[in-house]
Amino acid sequence: MRDVWASENQSEQSYDAMCAAFRWDIPETFNFGVDVIDRWARERNGPALIWENEAGEERTYSYSDLSLLSNRLANVLRSRGVTKGDRVIVMLPRLPEWFISIIAVMKIGAVPIPCIEMLTARDIEYRVKNAEVKAAICRPEHAGKFDGVETSISVRLATGRAPGWLNWHEECAHAPETIDAPIVSAEDPAIMYYTSGSTGHPKAVVHASRAIYAWRVSAIYWLDLRPQETIWCTADTGWAKAGTSILFGPLSCGACSFFYDGPFVPKERLRLLRKHNITVYCAPGTELSRVVDEVRGRDIGSLRRVVTAGEAMNPVIASRWEDATGVRIDEAYGQTEALMVALNYTTEPVRYGSMGRPSPGSDLDVIDAQGQRLPPGNEGDLALLLPNPQLMLEYWKDPEKTEACILNGSDGCRWYLTGDRAESDADGYLWYRGRSDDMIxxxxxxxxxxxxxxxxxxxxxxxxxxxxxxxxxxxxxxxxxxxxxxxxxxxxxxxxxxxxxxxxxxxxxxxxxxxxxxxxxxxxxxxxxxxxxxxxxxxxxxxxxxxxx
Incomplete structure (x- = not known):
């Protein structure tokens, strides 16, 4: 596998130089657990995960720890009949077991479905039936949500004791520490996320392993992560954002993720940033707007970069943050379906209120109903030119919805329609103008x-x-x-x-x-x-x- 940091100075280049030099280099096969976690464990072992909870308990995991523990869990799942292509619900909060579960499921070529714990029994039932789920992993206190579901689940694993469920720690204690992982091709399904739609049930977005590989692009050019640095992304584990900025992106760069299992307390955020020498902080604008009120005398420790995504950043709050800390906020734009495709860069001026400019290797533009590019200052549909390795494989079991978001332009170009409206300015910065559907x-x-x-x-x-x-x-x-x-x-x-x-x-x-x-x-x-x-x-x-x- 090509070293992600073969060109370590790329984040210091100008935007035009970065885009001109960028080439997609998607391997024919890619298994995140093997080609990233196991590789770093062999070649550049160091901290991969720092975890702390509200009670102050702490655990630190190296890449070799994650490699060994994920091998054990992968062997438990495989011994119980989970094989390549099977879907596995991983419904865990901000715990080390979440990291280990996602990695382990991917190692055997199965497809994790990350879910938030706030899901109700009815939410779970829909996902289980729709995805024909083979296995589920959760905490004991949430195991009851799976009761009464007419289900295809044959393997149930809890992180403690729960009636009718296997005990994670007991099962893994004596499992083999090595595994013969299957070959996973670039087009094989690798992960599924359920995302709300404007009509009907949530849609299941299926990403191929090529997308997991491509996640590193935003980690390099937007997060600007370097090996052995520490990032804290506060996204929930059920969202694709957790893949971008907690797991796949940071660990592909050889960096370390901080994981905090506790409530949001603005003053506590600052204490943890300083205590764990966080260098990159990724949080939604609503969180940053409250944390900035606690900043006194730029007491932000090792923090050098702050980024945000998922909602439009309020320019007033962004300016307040920069005035208070000396660190600007760089916004990015992405979707569950297409990952991060517009970024703000360390080497370029930031324009608060803009989602940024297209990420290297992605042609993101504003088009009209015929698929023609619109000149700056004109509102239109925000669309991604195809092919692009970051785009999903499909909406699971829904070819009509999959095809409905593709537009064949009058000039022969093929576009993925994001469902968002935008316009560009003369320098190529993109500005969000609202949804074209009813999503909130x-x-x-x-x-x-x-x-x-x-x-x-x-x-x-x-x-x-x-x-x-x-x-x-x-x-x-x-x-x-x-x-x-x-x-x-x-x-x-x-x-x-x-x-x-x-x-x-x-x-x-x-x-x-x-x-x-x-x-x-x-x-x-x-x-x-x-x-x-x-x-x-x-x-x-x-x-x-x-x-x-």
């Missing part, structure tokens, strides 16, 4: 309105409802529900709390509507379809009026 982006969480609407519809007081994103200073957007009640039901603060609690009980709690407005009727089209756009426009106008008053 709240504090970095992608939330499909239909999932929330379906949950609300189950409550006996609701006759009809619609859910949209409402602009919010701290979160970018919040989930807002417009509800028409059944005859005889009277709106009240108590009913609002009851509806919010109901949504939390039937779907992942982060999706609940933080605001509910009661209407006598909803705006609809001539065919009776709810006009969410009218409600979004109404919320935007309300926010602008409030800001101007």
């Amino acid at each position: 982006n709240s504090a970095g969480y992608r939330i499909g309105p239909l999932e929330v609407e379906n949950a609300l519809f189950e409550h006996q007081a609701v006759r009809v409802c619609a859910v949209v994103g409402s602009p919010d200073v701290e979160r970018g957007e919040i989930v807002k529900a417009f509800v028409v009640l059944r005859d005889g039901v009277v709106p009240s603060p108590e009913l609002t709390r009851e509806l919010q609690d109901h949504v939390k009980s039937v779907t992942a709690p982060y999706k609940y509507p933080r605001a509910i407005e009661y209407l006598s009727e909803l705006p609809v089209t001539i065919t009776g379809k709810i006009r969410r756009r009218d409600l979004r426009d109404r919320e935007l106008a309300r926010t602008e009026d409030s800001a101007g008053s």
Whole structure:
């Protein structure tokens, strides 16, 4: 495998020079567990993971530790019948076992499905059935969520004792420490992420091993990570962002990830940054906006770089952070489907509010409905020119949705449509102008309105409802529900709390509507379809009026 740091000075080049010199060098075969973890364990062993929890417990793992422990778990899974191509749910929080699980599953060529622990039993049931899951790994206290699911799962592994589940530590204690890993080709499925869509159930995004290899591009050019440096990315383990900035990207560079299993406390963030000599800090804008209030006298330790993604960075907050710390914030843009494809670079001026410029090797541009590139200053569809190794293989079991996001341009170009609207400026910086569908982006969480609407519809007081994103200073957007009640039901603060609690009980709690407005009727089209756009426009106008008053 080509050394990721064969050209260690590339992050010091100008943008134009970086792009001109860049060439994709995707190997024919690539197994992350073998070609990255095991390789660093042999050639440049050093710290790979530092973990701490709220109680102050700490553990440090070298690359050789991760290599050995993932071999043991891989052998346990294989001995129980998990083979190449099988899907495995990994539902773990910020624990070392999450690292080890993802690596182990990949070592045997199986396909991990990272999931957040906030998923409800119903969320899990859909994923298990849709993906025909062969194995599941979780903490004992969440094992019960899998009960009653008519399932294809034949291997259940818990990180402690749980009735009917294998005990992770007991099973791994005597498992072999070496493994004969299968060959994984560049086009073989390597990982699946479920991501909310604007309609229907969450979509399963399938990435090939070539994408795992390509994840290093943003780690080099955006995170600017060097071997043995330490990065702290605070993303949840169920999101593709964790792959970009916690596991695949940093470890491909020979760097170390800090993992904190504890609540968000702004002052504690600063203490941990200093204590663990964090050099690169990756966090959503909403988090940075609260941490900056705790900064005193630029007390940020070894921190030299701060990056953000997942939601548009507020330029005012970014400027405050730079004034307070002396370190600027570099935003990037990516998707579960296409990884990070627009970056801000250390060698280039930052323009707060911009998502950056296309990453080396990726032709990302603003196009019209015919697939023609638009000149600067014109809003259009943000699209990625194909082929590109960072793009997903497919939406699992959904060829129609997969093909629906591809546009064949009138000039023969083939584009992946991101579903976002944007425009470029004269220097090629890209500026986000909103979604072209109904997706809600709240504090970095992608939330499909239909999932929330379906949950609300189950409550006996609701006759009809619609859910949209409402602009919010701290979160970018919040989930807002417009509800028409059944005859005889009277709106009240108590009913609002009851509806919010109901949504939390039937779907992942982060999706609940933080605001509910009661209407006598909803705006609809001539065919009776709810006009969410009218409600979004109404919320935007309300926010602008409030800001101007």
